[in-house]
Amino acid sequence: MRQSIFLNFIAICTLFLVSCVSRPQPPEIPIVIASATLNKLQDRAVELQHQRQLQLTEVWHRLTQANASFCGGSVKGSLGIGLGYSALYAKPFQKSYQHLFGVGVEPQIIYLHPNGPADRAGLKKGDQIVGINTSKLTMQTDKNVDAWVKSELLPTINKKKQVTLTVKNQRGELSNVVVNPEPICRHPISLYTVNSISAAEVDNLRVYITTGMLRFLKNDDQLAWILGHELAHISLRSKGSNKESEHSADYVGSYFTARAGYDPDKIIDFWQRWAAEDPPTIALEGYKTHPSIAVRIAKIKSTNQEIAKKRLQNKELIPNLK
Ligand SMILES: [Zn+2]
Numbered sequence: 001m002r003q004s005i006f007l008n009f010i011a012i013c014t015l016f017l018v019s020c021v022s023r024p025q026p027p028e029i030p031i032v033i034a035s036a037t038l039n040k041l042q043d044r045a046v047e048l049q050h051q052r053q054l055q056l057t058e059v060w061h062r063l064t065q066a067n068a069s070f071c072g073g074s075v076k077g078s079l080g081i082g083l084g085y086s087a088l089y090a091k092p093f094q095k096s097y098q099h100l101f102g103v104g105v106e107p108q109i110i111y112l113h114p115n116g117p118a119d120r121a122g123l124k125k126g127d128q129i130v131g132i133n134t135s136k137l138t139m140q141t142d143k144n145v146d147a148w149v150k151s152e153l154l155p156t157i158n159k160k161k162q163v164t165l166t167v168k169n170q171r172g173e174l175s176n177v178v179v180n181p182e183p184i185c186r187h188p189i190s191l192y193t194v195n196s197i198s199a200a201e202v203d204n205l206r207v208y209i210t211t212g213m214l215r216f217l218k219n220d221d222q223l224a225w226i227l228g229h230e231l232a233h234i235s236l237r238s239k240g241s242n243k244e245s246e247h248s249a250d251y252v253g254s255y256f257t258a259r260a261g262y263d264p265d266k267i268i269d270f271w272q273r274w275a276a277e278d279p280p281t282i283a284l285e286g287y288k289t290h291p292s293i294a295v296r297i298a299k300i301k302s303t304n305q306e307i308a309k310k311r312l313q314n315k316e317l318i319p320n321l322k
Contacts, residue, residue, distance in 0.1 A: 039096075046089075046096035050110075052214055056191055057082040057111045059224050059262075060207075063231055064185035065116075066260040070235045070252075077160035077181030080116020083107045083129070087146035105140050106130065106168070107149050121179045123167060130174075131166025132156050157181050187234055189227065197274075201230045204237055216273075221257070221266035228260070229253035241289040247299055254303045255319045258311075264304045271297050 061080060068075050084103040086094045097103040103110060106128040112119050130137045135152045137145065156163055158181075165177045187201075190208045197216045199209040207230040209223075217223050232252035238245035254264040275282045275293040282293050310317055 042093055043096045043100060046093050046100060049093075050097070050101060052191060052211070054082070054111055055214075055220065055223065056189055056209070058113070059220055059260075060189040060227060061111075061113050061116075061184065062260040062262075063224060063228055063256055064187070065113075065182065067228075067231060067235070067256045068183045068185055070256070071185035071187070071231075072235075074186045074234075075160075075183040076158040076186040078116075078184040079118040079123075079157055079163075079179050079181055080113030081109050081118045081123070082111030083149065084110035085142075085145050085149070087142040102126065105142060105145055106137070107145055107153070117179050117182050121177050123165075123177060123179070124169065126170045128168040129153065129165055130168050132163055136166065158186075185231065185234075187231070199226050199230055201233045204234050207231065207234070217270065219266060221262040221264070222270045224260055224262035225253060225257045225264055225267040225270070228256035228262075231256055243289070243291040246289075246291050247296070250296060250300055251303050252319045254300060254307060255317055258304075258307050259317050264300070264307065267300060268297060271300070 061078070061082075064071070065078065065080075084097065084101070085107045086097065086103065086105050089097050089103075101110065102108075107130075108128045109118070109123060109125050112123065112125050132153050133156060135148075135156070137148050160181050160183060162178060162180050165179055166174060167177050168174050188206045190206065191214070192208050192210045194210040195212040196210055197212045199207065199213050201207045207227060209227065213226065214223070217226065229249045230253075232249040232255075233245070235256075236245070236248055236252060238249060254267075257264040257267075271293050281290070306320075307317060
């Protein structure tokens with residue numbers, strides 16, 4: 001009797017355990033298929049990242065170049081190029097950058113601003129920069145390249161004085177090219193991989209924008225206005241966020257957008273969509289730090305009319321100051 005109770009106990013436990021550990025059985029995938037999928041996903045991620053980086057570089061370059069005179073002493077020299085090299089990318093993605101865009105260890109031009117200093121001097125996308133003045137890039141390893149670009153190449157360009165670049169073209173031919181840097185606002189832009197929709201300036205020094213914001217924006221004109229607004233905060237040295245500083249940054253930001261050759265009217269659609277997504281921001285009282293979107297839109301429209309009028313009168317696009 002005792003033994004049968006014990007056996008029953010075992011049987012119940014076993015049943016219980018079996019039902020407990022029974023799990024769905026997803027299909028087994030051969031490693032080859034899994035790694036092919038992984039490669040495709042990495043390629044797609046790199047394509048998206050690359051496209052976003054180029055879009056940001058282009059718009060930020062145009063803004064900081066066209067509005068350099070509003071950045072006071074905070075300007076640096078620029079050749080109107082964006083450089084790519086493998087040390088800039090996380091290890092798993094370097095292969096994708098290499099086979100999709102031909103970006104390897106050496107610093108090469110992946111963005112060339114149309115009619116910028118480097119373009120005018122005849123440099124081409126894909127050209128590698130392996131020397132500046134007397135400083136040559138030797139020992140081309142990821143670590144050396146990164147160190148040379150940051151300690152020699154960029155600081156020399158930033159000085160705004162004429163430079164002689166040693167350039168290796170895609171056929172491997174070396175040449176020396178003289179380029180005159182042009183002034184741009186010194187403040188860097190960075191892209192944060194975050195879903196929230198946001199852009200801001202930090203400590204009057206730099207600007208960031210999130211991937212969430214990039215997805216919410218519909219075109220380069222809207223991106224230019226958002227970044228122009230942040231650049232305006234820096235240029236106006238706004239301290240903290242309040243309604244007045246937001247309206248001022250909207251006002252000056254519309255001018256910055258127009259001066260860079262973008263259409264400031266395109267931002268109205270952005271604010272209308274924003275208001276629909278976040279209804280509490282519509283009302284006149286709105287938030288304490290940010291003005292109501294209804295007021296904002298009205299003021300931006302009026303600013304843009306002022307800009308359009310100056311254009312018609314062939315006046316320089318300079319914001320009115322009190
Ligand atoms: Zn703001």
